[in-house]
Amino acid sequence: MSLTKSSPNNHNSSNSSVDKPMKMVDKFVSELQQLDVKLWIEGDRLRYKAPKETLTPDLLAQMKDRKEEILSFLIQSNPNNASSHESLIAQPEYTTVEKVAKLSYKEFVNSYLNPLHPVVITDAIQDWKALSTWTPEFFKKNYGSKEVTVDAQRYQLRNFIDLVLASNEDKPCSYLKDTDIPGLFPELLADIEPMLLYSQYNWLLSPMLYIPAADPVKQRNAFLELLIAGQGTKFPILHFDYWHLHAFIMQVYGEKEFTLFSPVQTEYLYPVDVSSNRSLIPDIHQPDLEQFPLFAKATPIKVIVKPGETIFVPSGWWHTTRMLTPSIAVTMNCLTNSNWDKFSQDLTRDLVNSFTSFKNHQGKLTILESNIYSYLDNLGKLLVSLDPN
Incomplete structure (x- = not known):
């Protein structure tokens, strides 16, 4: 035109x-x-x-x-x-993360999920038993002999909890993450019910989304994970979630500060490469602006998430965290129509890259990529047709 x-x-x-x-x-x-x-x-x-x-x-x-x-x-x-749909038009003014209560699922979809806008929901897990029972001492007393892996090091949980309680800004402990609750603490699932209303139509949990090469990552991200850290501990990487998945983080104990950056800030955040979800900046709280001068142009959005609150971090939003007190949280990822396109692109790229036998045959790679993307496009249409939203 x-x-x-x-x-x-x-x-x-x-x-x-x-x-x-x-x-x-x-x-x-x-x-x-x-x-x-x-x-x-x-x-x-x-x-x-x-x-x-x-x-x-x-x-x-x-x-x-x-x-x-x-x-x-x-x-x-x-x-x-006009030459690029990647350019932002009429950029929304994201300066804060709202805190809301009594949010219906429809309101969540219209105001936050589809427009990819972060939000803190203050009453989403108000009925969880975990809010009144989960403390560092609870895990030490009841699960002290459990072995967990933290930064590639094995600990008995009681010993790691001691490090959490002794942690401070000057000597922070490591961050317990990637710990599958159904796998390691299945009996605790009853403490974190009912299921989060806002993740009820999670396509990651659909049996139709079965892709053997990707299933281990799919399964890990779809289920609930435990996060434990001490005061002063920081999440080690500024990132957005793998495959452009949405994230819900439910804060059970303690307070945690989130720092977020809109996807349009990516050019200032030094991704490892053009398709990476990780930043090269090792610590955004003490950045080396001589090494990363563009970071000075980035606009962070900070919000403190307190016990009983849930933060929704949309697809593609860069974020990291800092513990203000000893902290226990639960996290899960989510896939819907709102992030399916980006998910499909990421998954297609990773699957194509995994076929090392085709590396010297560009024609075969092109056909493979086209077939995978076509399959995912049709699968997305089918999932949309089955989604009540």
Whole structure:
């Protein structure tokens, strides 16, 4: 579609047919903006952020039906960015992470999940028994003889808990993570029920998503994991979650500070490589700006998550944490239609890279990549059709 408007002396029927729908979509976008709905583009997806209860079912249906029109309009309205859908259009102003309560699942989907906006939900796990029972002393007393691996070192849990309780800003302990609760502490699953409302339609748990080469990672990320650390401990890496998965972190004991960066900040965060979800910056709290000068342009968003609170970290959002007290949390990853495209791209890349026998046959690799992506595209459509959302 041309970026040049027709003149009065050159107003043929073709140009009229172009201008009319553009004016219609312009009016629709203006109406959305008057409702404080922010629109932007990420990849080839239309993203949005709106105040609660602003987007009625009718408006959502119109946005879905007119997605391609809106995308074209946003690109044409920003000609400097027209060559790339990766460029952000009408960037939403993310300066804080909201804390909300009594959030319905529908409100969560419309205001946070689909627009990829982080949020802290203050009452999502209010009925968990763990809130009144899980403490460092609880794990030391009841599971002290359990062996856990922390930073490639084996500990009896009682000895690691001693390190947690002695940890401080000057001498922080290591971070217990990647610990599968169903595998190591199956009897504790009853303490963390009911299931988190906002993760109820998690495609990672669908038996239809069975890909043998990827299943170990899928299974580890789909289930609940235990996180334990002491005061002053920091998560070791600034990252976003593997395969662009969403993350829910449920804080059970203690307080934890999250530092987040929007995906549009990526150019300032020094990813290991173009497809990496990890930053080269070893400590964002004490960055070496001579080595990483662009980091000075990054805009962090900080929020303290307290016991009983749950933070939703959307796909592609960079984050890391710092313990303000001894801390116990539970985490899980989530896959829905909102992050399926990025997930498919990441998984396709990793699967193609795993076929070392094709490395010297670019043609075979191209066909393989096309077949995998086509399979995932069709699988995504099937999962969408089965999703009640």
